[in-house]
Amino acid sequence: MARGVFEEAYLSLPPWDIGRPQGEIIRLAEEGEIRGVVLDAGCGTGENALFLAGRGCEVTGIDAVGIAIRKAKEKSRERRVPVVFLEWDALEISGLGKRFDTVIDCGLFHVFSDEERPLYVAGLSSVLVPGGTLRMLCFSEMEPGDWGPRRVTQREIREAFDGGWKVGPIREARFETNLGSDGCRAWLSSITRE
Numbered sequence: 001m002a003r004g005v006f007e008e009a010y011l012s013l014p015p016w017d018i019g020r021p022q023g024e025i026i027r028l029a030e031e032g033e034i035r036g037v038v039l040d041a042g043c044g045t046g047e048n049a050l051f052l053a054g055r056g057c058e059v060t061g062i063d064a065v066g067i068a069i070r071k072a073k074e075k076s077r078e079r080r081v082p083v084v085f086l087e088w089d090a091l092e093i094s095g096l097g098k099r100f101d102t103v104i105d106c107g108l109f110h111v112f113s114d115e116e117r118p119l120y121v122a123g124l125s126s127v128l129v130p131g132g133t134l135r136m137l138c139f140s141e142m143e144p145g146d147w148g149p150r151r152v153t154q155r156e157i158r159e160a161f162d163g164g165w166k167v168g169p170i171r172e173a174r175f176e177t178n179l180g181s182d183g184c185r186a187w188l189s190s191i192t193r194e
Contacts (some may be wrong), residue, residue, distance in 0.1 A: 010045075010067040015148070015177040016107050021051035024173050024188055025106060025139050029055055033190070034135060036101025039127060040092050042108030046072030052104075053083045060098065062088035066126060079191055091116055093123035103134045109137040109160075110149045117160045125164055128193040130140060134161075136189040137175055139155065143185040157189055166192045 006014075025048045028034050040049040043061030045068050049119065053059040061083055063069050072085040088096065092109060103124060112120055124134060141151040154170045161167050173188035 007067060008064045010065055010071070012177060013181050014044075015179050016175075017047075018176050018178050021158075021178055022047045022187075023105060023108050024134075025051065028135055033133075034102050034104060037041065037099070039093075039096075039098075039100040039125075040101045041093065041103055041105045042111075043072060044068050044107075045083065046075050046085060048104060048106055049083045049085070049086075050075060050079060053081050054079075059116070060084040060086065060096070060100075062086050062090060062093070062096070064089045068074075074111065091119045091123065093120070094126040096127055098127065098130050099132075101129055101132050103128055103132070105136040105138070107133060107137060107139075109136055109151070109157075110152050120155060121160055121165075125193055130193055132193050134191040136191060137186050138189075139175060140172070140185040142186045150185065152187065154187060157191075159186065161191050164194050166194055168192060 001156050038052055038057045038059045040061040043049050043063050046061050049059045049061035061072060066087050069085050071086045075084045108187035138152045139149050140154045143151055170187050171188045173186045174183040175186040176183040
């Protein structure tokens, strides 16, 4: 999806901006599965990043959409929760010059084309410490209809992270939206850099 589509979506309230962290991110944090120095790739207006920072993590959030980053910075100031928010293209993530223990991707991977995915995965490999973990929530092919982002299969996830990664459990999950209480069918993956 082109950056302009996302910029336009943030002029109003995009479906993925639910005004709170995703339930799956909350659960993972409470179970100790997100820790240390954290990168929120595709952070949007920052709810997941702010939640994790409030739990004591050192968090950097990146998003390619300037208006989303401005909103995230404003929330950070208002709530007095320190997070570094940067307008940054996730396909150039290696340029951050920082290493992370955990990366969360909540709705970013599924927007990349087949050609972009290897660039993103290589960038993740360059910023995650060895043994660091990616926690990724993306749309599942089991979500009916054709509205919304591209659907992703478990096989595509495993193929994208084939070399230099250990793909752990991929389980069914829900991607919460502001369009209704049911949300959308998703995959939650735990992927470790070797």
